[in-house]
Amino acid sequence: MSSDAGSVPLVRRGLSDLAIRNLFVIATILFLVLFNVFPLFYSLFLSFADYSATGTKAPVWVGLKNYRDILNDPDIWKTFSLTGRYVLITVTGQVVVGFGMALMLNRPFRGKGLVTTLLLLPMMMSMAVVGLFWRLLWDTKLGIINYLVGLKGFVWLSSPDWALIAIAITDIWMWSPFVMLLGLAGLSAIPQHLYEAASIDRASVWFIFRRITLPLVAPLLLIAIIFRTMEAFKTFDLVYNMTGGGTNTELVSIKLYNLAFMQWNTGKSCALAYILLIMVIAISNIYIKYLNKAKER
Amino acid sequence: MPEVQPKRYKVINGMIVASVVAVMLAYLIPFYWICSTAFKSRLDAATVPPTVFFRPTVTPFVKLVTKRAQRRNVVTPRQYEGAKWYEKLVYDEGERIITRSEYLNRFANSIIIASLSTLLALGLGTLTAYGFSRFKVPGEKDWLFFILSTRMLPPVVVAIPIFLMYRKLGIYDTHAGMILLYTALNLSLSVWLMKGFIDDVPAEYEEAAMVDGYTRFQAFWKIVLPQLRTGMAATAVFCFITAWNEYALALMLTSQKAQTAVPFIPSQIGSGLTDWSTIAAGTFVFLLPVVFLTYFLRNHLIKGVTFGAIRK
Numbered sequence: 001m002s003s004d005a006g007s008v009p010l011v012r013r014g015l016s017d018l019a020i021r022n023l024f025v026i027a028t029i030l031f032l033v034l035f036n037v038f039p040l041f042y043s044l045f046l047s048f049a050d051y052s053a054t055g056t057k058a059p060v061w062v063g064l065k066n067y068r069d070i071l072n073d074p075d076i077w078k079t080f081s082l083t084g085r086y087v088l089i090t091v092t093g094q095v096v097v098g099f100g101m102a103l104m105l106n107r108p109f110r111g112k113g114l115v116t117t118l119l120l121l122p123m124m125m126s127m128a129v130v131g132l133f134w135r136l137l138w139d140t141k142l143g144i145i146n147y148l149v150g151l152k153g154f155v156w157l158s159s160p161d162w163a164l165i166a167i168a169i170t171d172i173w174m175w176s177p178f179v180m181l182l183g184l185a186g187l188s189a190i191p192q193h194l195y196e197a198a199s200i201d202r203a204s205v206w207f208i209f210r211r212i213t214l215p216l217v218a219p220l221l222l223i224a225i226i227f228r229t230m231e232a233f234k235t236f237d238l239v240y241n242m243t244g245g246g247t248n249t250e251l252v253s254i255k256l257y258n259l260a261f262m263q264w265n266t267g268k269s270c271a272l273a274y275i276l277l278i279m280v281i282a283i284s285n286i287y288i289k290y291l292n293k294a295k296e297r
Numbered sequence: 298m299p300e301v302q303p304k305r306y307k308v309i310n311g312m313i314v315a316s317v318v319a320v321m322l323a324y325l326i327p328f329y330w331i332c333s334t335a336f337k338s339r340l341d342a343a344t345v346p347p348t349v350f351f352r353p354t355v356t357p358f359v360k361l362v363t364k365r366a367q368r369r370n371v372v373t374p375r376q377y378e379g380a381k382w383y384e385k386l387v388y389d390e391g392e393r394i395i396t397r398s399e400y401l402n403r404f405a406n407s408i409i410i411a412s413l414s415t416l417l418a419l420g421l422g423t424l425t426a427y428g429f430s431r432f433k434v435p436g437e438k439d440w441l442f443f444i445l446s447t448r449m450l451p452p453v454v455v456a457i458p459i460f461l462m463y464r465k466l467g468i469y470d471t472h473a474g475m476i477l478l479y480t481a482l483n484l485s486l487s488v489w490l491m492k493g494f495i496d497d498v499p500a501e502y503e504e505a506a507m508v509d510g511y512t513r514f515q516a517f518w519k520i521v522l523p524q525l526r527t528g529m530a531a532t533a534v535f536c537f538i539t540a541w542n543e544y545a546l547a548l549m550l551t552s553q554k555a556q557t558a559v560p561f562i563p564s565q566i567g568s569g570l571t572d573w574s575t576i577a578a579g580t581f582v583f584l585l586p587v588v589f590l591t592y593f594l595r596n597h598l599i600k601g602v603t604f605g606a607i608r609k
Contacts, residue, residue: 277454
C-alpha cells in the first residue's frame with residue numbers, strides 16, 4: 001500500500017513510511033517482550049533452580065528436580081483431576097444454558113435490548129467481586145439460595161462435596177451470557193430462506209434444529225467453547241474469593257499461587273507454572289486458529 | 298419458523314416465556330440481593346431467614362469510608378444531638394468513628410491505574426494497529442499471533458517473575474508498576490480491536506491527503522484518527538474495564554500503597570462475623586461504573602470479547 005506511484009512526490013517530508021511502520025510496530029513488541037517474554041525466560045531459568053524469593057540464597061541449579069518433584073507429588077494429580085472436572089462442568093453448563101438463552105432470545109420482542117444488556121452484565125464484572133458476593137448468596141444461614149430452594153441450613157462452600165459445584169454454578173451464571181452472545185451472533189446470521197424452505201417441506205422442529213440451526217451456529221459455538229475452556233482452566237479469582245482453595249477446590253492456579261506466594265517455593269512454583277503454561281499454549285493455539293478461521297469467513 | 302398447530306404452538310410459546318422469566322429471575326435476584334444488602338443495617342443484613350423487606354439506610358456506605366471502634370461509653374443525648382448525621386448513623390449501631398477508611402484511597406488507585414494504563418494501551422495500540430493495517434510487516438500474522446498470545450497467559454504464571462523483577466527495580470506496590478503492567482495486559486486487545494477499526498477506514502483517504510502534501514504522520518493524525526473516534530472509545534472502555542476488574546496481578550504485586558479496590562474489598566472480611574452490608578456497599582460502588590460502561594458498550598460487546606474477530 002505504500003506505493004510511490006503516480007502523483008505522489010518522490011521526496012516526502014517527515015518520516016518515511018518504513019520509519020513510521022518500524023516505530024509503531026516495534027514499540028508494542030518491545031513492550032510485550034519486556035513484560036511477558038523476558039519474565040517468562042527468567043522463570044524458565046528459575047524452574048531449574050532451587051530458590052526461594054524470601055530467602056537470602058542465590059538460585060542453585062538443580063536440573064529437572066523441580067519438575068520431578070511436582071510430577072511425583074500425588075496431590076498434583078488430584079489438583080489436575082479437580083481442574084479437569086471443573087472445566088468439564090462449567091463449560092458444559094455454560095454451553096447448554098447459554099445456547100438455550102440464545103435460542104429463546106433469537107426473536108424480536110419488546111425490551112429485547114434491555115434484557116440482553118442485563119444478561120451481559122455479569123461477564124463484564126470482576127470475577128473476584130462476583131465470587132465475593134456469591135459467597136453471601138451461598139451462605140448457609142444468611143444465603144438467599146438456601147432460602148429460595150428450601151434447603152434450610154445446607155452447607156455449600158464449606159462442604160468438600162458441594163463447594164466445587166457451587167463455584168461451578170457461579171461460573172456458569174457469570175459466563176453463560178458469553179456463549180449466548182456468540183450464539184445469538186451465529187443464529188442471526190442464518191439465512192431466513194433456509195427455514196422457509198424447510199417449512200415448505202414440512203420438516204419437524206427437531207429436524208430443522210439438527211440440520212440447519214446447529215451446523216450453522218457450530219463454528220461460533222466452538223470458539224465460545226475453546227475460549228471458555230481456556231478461561232476455566234486458568235480460574236483463580238472466583239475460587240480464591242469463594243473458598244480460598246479449601247474444601248476440595250484447590251484448582252491448579254490456586255495451587256500455583258500457594259506454592260509461589262504462600263510457601264515461597266519459587267523454583268518449584270516456576271516449574272509448575274511452566275507445566276501450566278504449556279497446557280494453556282496448547283489450548284490457545286487451537287483457539288487462535290479457529291478465530292482466524294472465523295475471521296476469514 | 299415452521300408452521301405448528303396453534304395449540305401446540307401456544308404451549309411451546311408459553312414454555313418459552315416461562316423459561317425467559319426464570320432466567321431473568323436467576324440474573325436479577327443476585328443483583329437485587331447485592332444492591333439491597335448495601336442498604337441494610339447490620340441487623341437487617343444478619344437476619345435469618347434473609348429479609349426481603351426492610352428499611353433502607355445509608356449506614357453501610359458511611360461504614361465503608363470510615364474506620365470505627367466499638368463504643369464503650371453511652372452517648373449522652375447532648376452529644377448525640379450535636380453529632381453530624383453520619384456520626385449518628387454509626388452511633389446507632391453501637392460504634393464510633395475513628396478516622397477515614399482506606400477504601401477511598403483504593404478506589405482512587407483503581408481510577409488512576411485503570412485510566413492511565415488505558416490511555417497508554419490505547420495510544421500505543423492504535424499506532425501499532427495502524428502500522429499493521431497500512432504497511433507490509435514481515436511475518437505479520439506471527440507477530441499479531443504473538444501479541445494476542447500474551448493475553449492468554451495465566452496471571453499467576455506471569456506474576457511470579459514480575460514480582461521478582463519489580464522487587465529488584467523497586468517498583469513493587471507502586472502506581473507506575475501497575476500502570477505499566479496493565480498497559481502490557483491491554484495492549485493485545487487494543488492492537489487487535491484497533492486493527493479491525495482501522496481496516497474499515499479506506500486507505501485512499503490518506504493517500505489523497507499525502508498527494509496534497511501531508512506527511513504520512515499528518516495524514517494519520519488529521520485524516521485517519523478523527524474517523525476512529527467510536528472505535529477508540531469502545532476500545533478504551535474495554536481496556537478500562539479490564540484494568541478496573543483485574544484481581545490476581547493486583548493481589549500479588551501490590552500490598553498497600555498502590556492496591557486497587559478489587560483486592561481490597563475481600564480483604565475487609567475479617568475473622569469472626571462478616572459485616573456483609575459494608576462489603577455489599579463497597580461492591581455496589583465498585584460495580585456501578587462497570588454497569589454504565591457496559592450499557593455504553595452494548596453494541597460492541599461481541600467485537601470486544603472475541604478480539605475483533607467477529608463483527609455483527
